[in-house]
Amino acid sequence: MQRHATRIMFFVIGLAAGAWAPLVPFARQRLGLTDGALGLLLLCLGIGSILAMPVAGALAARYGRRIVLIVGGAAIALLFPLLAIAPAWPLMAAALFAFGASLGSVDCVINMQAIVVERQSGRPLMSGFHARYSLGGIVGAGAVSGMIALGASPLVATLIVAAAMLAATIASHAGLLATRAAEPGPAFALPHGGVALIGVFCFVVFLTEGSALDWSAVLLRTVGHADPAEAGLAYAAFSATMTAGRLMGDALVARTGLVRAVALGALSAAVGLAVAALAPSWIGSVAGYALVGAGCANIVPALFTLTGRQTAMPESSAVAAVSVLGYAGILAGPAGIGLVANLASLPIALLVVVAMLIAVAAGAVRLRPTSA
Secondary structure, three states: OHHHHHHHHHHHHHHHHHHHHHHHHHHHHHHOOOHHHHHHHHHHHHHHHHHHHHHHHHHHHHHOHHHHHHHHHHHHHHHHHHHHOOOOHHHHHHHHHHHHHHHHHHHHHHHHHHHHHHHHHOOOOHHHHHHHHHHHHHHHHHHHHHHHHOOOOHHHHHHHHHHHHHHHHHHOHHHOOOOOOOOOOOOOOOOOOHHHHHHHHHHHHHHHHHHHHHHHHHHHHHOOOOOHHHHOHHHHHHHHHHHHHHHOHHHHHHHHOHHHHHHHHHHHHHHHHHHHHHOOOHHHHHHHHHHHHHHHOOHHHHHHHHHHHOOOOOHHHHHHHHHHHHHHHHHHHHHHHHHHHHHOOHHHHHHHHHHHHHHHHHHHHHHHHHHO
């Protein structure tokens, strides 16, 4: 029951994130935003997530995970339709901030639950849990896009998805952990010891994933000279191999171990991104991004498992700190890549990320003390 509930909640946050993506162009048009203004507006979601994560971790440690997950899941569902109707940018900014805070809270606390459920089972489960997030993202984006293509308004599409998210959250209630953490930590704690290293590695991997979302189509269009219809294939390949890799990831981690899974995954992602950046045609770049997705698939799940095994920080504070650093990579990474691309070129900017992934692969051996 606990495994089932954990999978459901991972699916819910993936569904919410994926369902929001097709609504972005409608929000831009409805509010009359420039690209720059839209970028600032979208930051509200990420800022809300980052600020809420430490608080959610502390609340879960003090009052139990179930209450935070149920309230957070319900808030996601209730706030989601507002993203389709907010008539002015201040209201949209507030809605996105609250939506992001709800997403971040559930994201942080469900990883806390996943660590406990995996520990109790005695075998790897984390990749399978994160696979449900990836599947939720695919279903969310596809469902909203499909309903709009069939003539539904954005509001109707969001109401249907919101009802599904609320029903799933309620259905998971019995399997969510109500117990408090044995060692509650403070809401805000700087990562130290092995947690700092895990957090930095999460930052790099989330940065890599964010670069695939924001820059892969640009790379195919400007460097690979792909047609507009072909430009999205790189991210599609990345998403497909990441999801498949996570579905098979628990068996892989059981065979290789956590540290090797991180090292081999980072090395594979580095090779794939280098191929994508340097390929003479867009087809090669698509193949490279497919390898990036396969390489990244199981790194973050393994890092969260390692977070649950370290003893330098209370588990609730450690999970929150690692989550915050990961989300910081998503927020700062694509902008940093754009800055380097302006100073040099997009392929060079991506090669900087390659170097960071190689550093993760080389530094993974330092995770051994936290995995004992």
